[in-house]
Structures are given as structure tokens and as C-alpha cells.
Amino acid sequence: xxxxxxxxxxxxxxxxxxxxxxxxxxxxxxxxxxxxxxxxxxxxxxxxxxxxxxxxxxxxxxxxxxxxxxxxxxxxxxxxxxxxxxxxxxxxxxxxxxxxxxxxxxxxxxxxxxxxxxxxxxxxxxxxxxxxxxxxxxxxxxxxxxxxxxxxxxxxxxxxxxxxxxxxxxxxxxxxxxxxxxxxxxxxxxxxxxxxxxxxxxxxxxxxxxxxxxxxxxxxxxxxxxxxxxxxxxxxxxxxxxxxxxxxxxxxxxxxxxxxxxxxxxxxxxxxxxxxxxxxxxxxxxxxxxxxxxxxxxxxxxxxxxxxxxxxxxxxxxxxxxxxxxxxxxxxxxxxxxxxxxxxxxxxxxxxxxxxxxxxxxxxxxxxxxxxxxxxxxxxxxxxxxxxxxxxxxxxxxxxxxxxxxxxxxxxxxxxxxxxxxxxxxxxxxxxxxxxxxxxxxxxxxxxxxxxxxxxxxxxxxxxxxxxxxxxxxxxxxxxxxxxxxxxxxxxxxxxxxxxxxxxxxxxxxxxxxxxxxx
Numbered sequence: 001x002x003x004x005x006x007x008x009x010x011x012x013x014x015x016x017x018x019x020x021x022x023x024x025x026x027x028x029x030x031x032x033x034x035x036x037x038x039x040x041x042x043x044x045x046x047x048x049x050x051x052x053x054x055x056x057x058x059x060x061x062x063x064x065x066x067x068x069x070x071x072x073x074x075x076x077x078x079x080x081x082x083x084x085x086x087x088x089x090x091x092x093x094x095x096x097x098x099x100x101x102x103x104x105x106x107x108x109x110x111x112x113x114x115x116x117x118x119x120x121x122x123x124x125x126x127x128x129x130x131x132x133x134x135x136x137x138x139x140x141x142x143x144x145x146x147x148x149x150x151x152x153x154x155x156x157x158x159x160x161x162x163x164x165x166x167x168x169x170x171x172x173x174x175x176x177x178x179x180x181x182x183x184x185x186x187x188x189x190x191x192x193x194x195x196x197x198x199x200x201x202x203x204x205x206x207x208x209x210x211x212x213x214x215x216x217x218x219x220x221x222x223x224x225x226x227x228x229x230x231x232x233x234x235x236x237x238x239x240x241x242x243x244x245x246x247x248x249x250x251x252x253x254x255x256x257x258x259x260x261x262x263x264x265x266x267x268x269x270x271x272x273x274x275x276x277x278x279x280x281x282x283x284x285x286x287x288x289x290x291x292x293x294x295x296x297x298x299x300x301x302x303x304x305x306x307x308x309x310x311x312x313x314x315x316x317x318x319x320x321x322x323x324x325x326x327x328x329x330x331x332x333x334x335x336x337x338x339x340x341x342x343x344x345x346x347x348x349x350x351x352x353x354x355x356x357x358x359x360x361x362x363x364x365x366x367x368x369x370x371x372x373x374x375x376x377x378x379x380x381x382x383x384x385x386x387x388x389x390x391x392x393x394x395x396x397x398x399x400x401x402x403x404x405x406x407x408x409x410x411x412x413x414x415x416x417x418x419x420x421x422x423x424x425x426x427x428x429x430x431x432x433x434x435x436x437x438x439x440x441x442x443x444x445x446x447x448x449x450x451x452x453x454x455x456x457x458x459x460x461x462x463x464x465x466x467x468x469x470x471x472x473x474x475x476x477x478x479x480x481x482x483x484x485x486x487x488x489x490x491x492x493x494x495x496x497x498x499x500x501x502x503x504x505x506x507x508x509x510x511x512x513x514x515x516x517x518x519x
Contacts, residue, residue, distance in 0.1 A: 022166030026173035030177070031286070037183060044187045047268075051270075054262075055268070056139055059139075091225025094222060095228045096237070099228070108150070119136060141201060142197070155211075158215065258278075258400070261404055270409055276344075277337065280337055284363070288325055288329065292325070311436070311437065316443055317502050317506075321506065326367035326455075327458070330360055331458045336482050338350050343478055362416045362417045366420070379435075385428075392422075395415075395419040396416050400415030403415050454492070
């Protein structure tokens with residue numbers, strides 16, 4: 001095989017389309033199994049077990065800052081040599097990546113074991129811990145699951161940078177299906193929580209090892225390279241990694257302390273109840289990221305070939321789609337999530353309206369950033385934004401703790417939303433338009449405020465309609481309500497943006513695709 005043939009030779013549009021389709025299908029299949037597993041989980045176990053899962057998941061995520069954000073830096077570094085089919089350079093980078101991740105695994109192990117004696121500190125009421133749980137053994141299993149992944153993840157970043165992430169999505173969906181089936185069987189026949197965690201270690205280990213062998217065979221020429229990048233380039237990467245470390249620490253503290261704060265200041269059961277909402281919201285967020293974030297590698301590739309004006313045009317088209325999707329999803333989430341939890345798990349698992357408001361606001365703000373974050377990372381602008389994530393994390397932690405004491409679960413997520421509004425929500429567009437596009441950010445803010453106002457008005461409008469309609473009873477009625485709400489939101493936005501150039505672009509694009517298929 002020609003060495004160049006190892007790399008992806010399809011066009012950017014085809015790659016992005018494949019990535020989006022495969023990722024969305026894989027995510028939906030994966031999440032359907034996750035919802036089924038959660039239903040079985042709560043049938044055999046209590047919400048306190050979910051609280052432990054959420055707590056330790058967040059602690060382990062906090063440990064992940066040890067990778068210094070090197071993954072994003074390597075992604076950024078791989079785009080050019082892959083675009084140029086430079087097997088030697090890609091191989092050198094991958095060898096460096098392997099060495100880095102071995103070091104990271106050791107750091108995670110040491111930091112993780114340092115926290116081992118202090119696990120009880122993170123739990124408000126020790127009496128909420130189920131009697132059959134060995135807290136320290138459970139923690140070690142969570143830690144082990146993280147450690148085994150570090151031995152294989154460096155190869156998967158090559159597949160992602162080569163615009164073949166959709167293959168990993170499909171394989172991950174298969175692995176998740178097998179894992180959920182095994183865990184369901186364990187719960188049905190033993191009701192043992194700890195055994196489900198053992199399965200969560202063993203099955204991903206076998207899966208990742210198998211995928212690693214496949215990647216090695218797919219990119220044989222890359223992994224035949226024995227040299228490592230020069231000291232000068234290593235120094236440059238580590239300089240970039242220091243900047244990304246700030247993003248990694250800030251982002252990890254911001255997103256991974258929610259369950260820790262809840263467990264410490266509200267309680268394990270409340271943390272477990274929130275975990276059900278987090279599962280629904282993360283599913284929706286993941287779908288958005290899979291639809292829009294699938295363009296990340298494509299953005300990096302296009303940046304090497306397009307001039308600034310065309311990059312700006314592509315960004316604003318994707319930004320328009322991002323804002324549209326975030327708006328529709330937020331309106332539907334706010335009005336449908338409590339009904340879904342009630343149908344799925346029962347009235348006892350439903351949270352209050354104030355908490356749903358806080359979760360919806362935080363979801364909307366984070367959803368708006370998918371495309372901007374992809375562009376910021378692909379263009380290397382994270383180097384210019386080192387202090388922001390640390391400031392954002394500090395604000396988030398401080399405000400969340402204060403508000404959690406006053407408002408409970410809702411306070412934690414109001415804190416997250418406030419920290420984002422004060423920092424990243426204006427900082428990312430500022431950097432992109434100033435340094436990447438070298439023009440005014442007026443178009444960004446026009447879309448930002450118009451979509452924010454429309455999202456609020458649609459939410460209030462459906463709130464009024466809900467008051468005069470009968471309560472949802474049953475999954476069929478919920479699906480009908482969701483379909484109508486989704487359709488009306490899109491229809492309203494389509495009518496209001498009928499003359500917008502970006503809307504006309506998408507309308508023309510989908511018309512061409514439809515007619516070409518019919519023809």
C-alpha cells in the first residue's frame with residue numbers, strides 16, 4: 001500500500017457528513033442503552049448508588065487535568081502533516097505522544113492514590129452510603145478504569161485528526177452496547193453494584209486493546225517510525241501545553257466539581273437525583289457536539305487551505321446552525337425534561353422548577369459554544385487565552401458553593417452559568433474575530449442576542465400554552481408534545497430568518513441534496 005493511501009483522501013464535506021451521521025446514530029444507540037440501564041439500575045439499587053457514581057466520576061475527571069491538555073495540542077499539531085501526507089512527521093509526533101501518556105498515567109495514579117485516604121471528606125452524610133458498599137474499593141475501580149484507557153488513547157487521536165472519528169464512534173457504540181448488556185445481567189442476577197464496575201474496567205480494556213491493534217495495522221507506516229520529534233519542537237509543544245493546561249484545569253474544575261459540591265453541601269441522594277437529569281442533558285449535549293463538533297478535524301484541515309475570508313464565511317454558517325440548534329433544544333429541554341423523568345423513573349425523581357431553569361440556562365450557554373470552541377482550538381488561539389479558564393473556574397466554584405447553600409441543586413448550576421457569562425461567552429468570539437478573522441464581531445453578537453431573545457420568548461410562549469393544556473400522561477403523549485414543540489420552534493425561526501443569507505444557504509443546500517437523491 002502507498003504510504004499516502006493510509007491517510008484519509010476524501011473531501012472535507014464528505015468527511016464532515018460521515019462524521020456527523022455516524023456520530024449521531026452511534027450516540028442515539030448508545031444513549032438508548034444507557035437509559036435502559038439506568039431504569040434497571042434504579043429498580044435494583046437506590047439513588048445513593050448514583051450519587052457515589054457521580055461523585056467518583058467527577059473526582060476522576062478532576063484527575064484528568066494531569067494530561068496538561070496535550071491531546072488538543074497534538075490534534076492541532078497533526079493537522080498539517082496529515083494534510084501533507086507526511087508519514088515521518090506523524091510517526092514522530094505519535095512516538096512523543098506515547099511517551100507523554102505513559103507519564104500521565106503515572107501522574108494520575110500518584111495523585112489518585114494521594115486522595116485515597118480522604119474520600120469521606122467529599123460526602124456530607126456518611127449514613128447515606130449503602131451498607132454493601134466498600135467506598136475505597138469502588139474508588140480504586142474508578143481509578144483503574146481511567147488508568148487502563150491511557151495506554152491506548154494516544155493512537156485514537158490519530159484516527160480523529162485524520163477525519164475518521166466516525167469509525168471510533170461506531171466501535172464505541174458497539175462496546176457500550178456490550179457493556180450495558182453485561183451490567184444489566186449482573187444487576188438482574190446479583191444486584192451487585194461493585195461487579196458492574198468490574199465489568200466497566202474489563203470490557204473497555206479488551207475493546208481498547210483490540211482497537212489499538214486495528215489502528216496499528218491501518219497506519220503501519222506511521223508506527224514503523226522510530227524517531228521522536230526534535231527537542232525544539234518538543235519545547236514548542238510543551239509551551240503550548242502549558243497554555244492548554246490552564247484551559248484543562250479551568251474546564252475540569254468548572255465541569256467536574258458539580259457532583260462534588262452537591263455531595264458535600266446537599267447530599268448523596270440529591271446528587272443521585274441530579275444524575276438522572278445530567279444523563280438526559282448530557283445526551284442532548286453529546287448529540288449537538290456530534291453534529292457540530294464532528295467538524296473539528298475538518299476545520300483544522302480547511303484552515304491549512306482556505307484564505308481568511310472563506311474561513312470566516314464557513315465559521316458564520318456553522319455558527320448560525322449552532323445557535324439555531326441550541327435555541328430549539330433548550331426550549332424543548334425546559335418543557336419536556338420533567339415529564340420525561342416522571343414517565344421514566346417516577347414522580348419521586350422529579351426536581352423542582354427552579355433547578356430546571358438553572359439547568360436549562362447552563363445548557364443553553366454551553367451549547368452555544370460548540371463551533372466557537374472548535375475554531376479556537378483548531379486555530380491555536382488557546383495560547384492567547386491562558387488566564388480566562390482559571391478565572392472562570394474560580395468564579396464558578398465560589399459562586400456555586402455560596403448558591404448551593406442557599407438554593408440547593410439549582411445554586412450549583414446558576415453558579416456555572418454566571419461564570420460562563422462573565423468570561424468565556426464573550427472571550428471566545430473576541431479572540432476569533434480579532435486574531436483569526438481580523439474583522440468586527442458584529443455579526444456574532446447580532447446572532448447571539450437575537451437567538452437569546454427568541455429562545456426566551458419561545459420558552460415563555462410554550463409555558464403559557466402548557467398551562468391551558470392537560471398534563472402529559474404516557475410516553476406517546478410526551479413524544480407527540482415533543483414533536484409539535486420541536487416543529488413549531490423550527491417553523492418560527494425559519495419564518496423570522498427567512499431572508500438571512502445563512503438560512504438561505506442551508507435551504508439551498510438541503511434542496512440540492514434532496515433533488516439530487518430524487519433524481
